[in-house]
Amino acid sequence: MGEACGSDTVHGMQPTSPHKTTPNTATTHTSESTKRADGRGERNPKRALITGITGQDGQHLADLLHRKGYEVHGLVKGQRNPRIGPLLEEFPYVHVHSGDLADFSSLVAAVEASEADEVYNLGGISYVAMSFTQPELTSNITGVGVLRMLEALRLAGKPGVRFYQASSSEMFGKVRETPQNERTPFHPRSPYGVAKVFGHHMTMNYRESYGMYACSGILFNHEGPRRGLQFVTRKITNAVARISLGLQDEVVLGNLEAQRDWGYAGDYVEAMWLMLQQERPEDYVIATGEMHSIRDLLDAAFGAMGIADWASYVRQDQQFHRPAEVDLLVGDPQRAEADLGWKPTVTFDRLIKMMVEHDLAVETRNQTTPRGV
DSSP: OOSBOSOOOSOOOOOOSOOOOOOTTOOOOOOHHHHOBOTTSOBOOOEEEEETTTSHHHHHHHHHHHHTTOEEEEEESSTTOTTHHHHHHHOTTOEEEEOOTTOHHHHHHHHHHHTOSEEEEOOSOOOHHHHHHOHHHHIIIIIHHHHHHHHHHHHTTOTTOEEEEEEEGGGTOSOSSSSBOTTSOOOOOSHHHHHHHHHHHHHHHHHHHHOOEEEEEEEOOEEOTTSOTTBHHHHHHHHHHHHHTTSOSOEEESOSSOEEOOEEHHHHHHHHHHHTTSSSOOOEEEOOSOOEEHHHHHHHHHHHTTOSOOGGGEEEOGGGSOSSOOOBOOBOOHHHHHHHOOOOOSOHHHHHHHHHHHHHHHHHHHHHSOTTO
């Protein structure tokens, strides 16, 4: 399956699902910023710094933290990044800092300027197929970028900051057991997966070496309307919407037999937050525990539009196959459920239906809106 299945950093669209409530199992830590008082004698909110804030997960997390009363800061590459405008239009409360996971000094500056109590490292090169054509860049940003952020926190003298690393189910690759849990050995099958393993182990090393509150969420595939169009889930749901409107004849895909554990991104960012509210830092698998194939995804997507037989609308092309395939991934979330009180709330069928309905609304609006408006 050559299309991307991991977390992206591409600006997407507003999800259509309602806000969720937070489980009452978290033990919220006392941060330095909650102790500080402003000139009016009121307590300042906790502060969070998010790398990859323009991506699907970054946007969901910004929304979640804002609703929890946080002051939200985001790291964005380049002062003239075209994603800054749409980000601030939808999330005007975000404090933007210019920085790059490839540039250590900019990370130190962002950490010091934001005075963050929590850092969520979601940024990186996350398109798996691209990692095969640009392995060095992927390793430098997705892998070594984690080290730079951890070292920035250490050298900036921020021992109380809590750090979340976005690890990935792609680290399991050629799986040794099914389902995969926190003790399953890694066998990555892409430069992206290899880079994620480096970042995962580096986070563990800084936790054990320096006593940092640093943990990793091994997140399985999580999707939603904000997902970038280059990812296979959104590629399919958008194509289904366009086909139903007569705007497209077919969708071209790779391996239809690949199986994944797909959940809703809005659920998964809540797990990220919960991981940083515990007494001790631990790594967790975040997943639904259910496995579906690309064929199942096609059934659900076309079914949402009342199309039972999709064979004539789907064509396979070898260019979308990976050099080394990951055949199946399905997580065991029992530890997260027990320790964090976390459970997914959106089913697979509801997730795909949500995405199709969103894409149908977007494509319909694009057809009725005059050009240049």
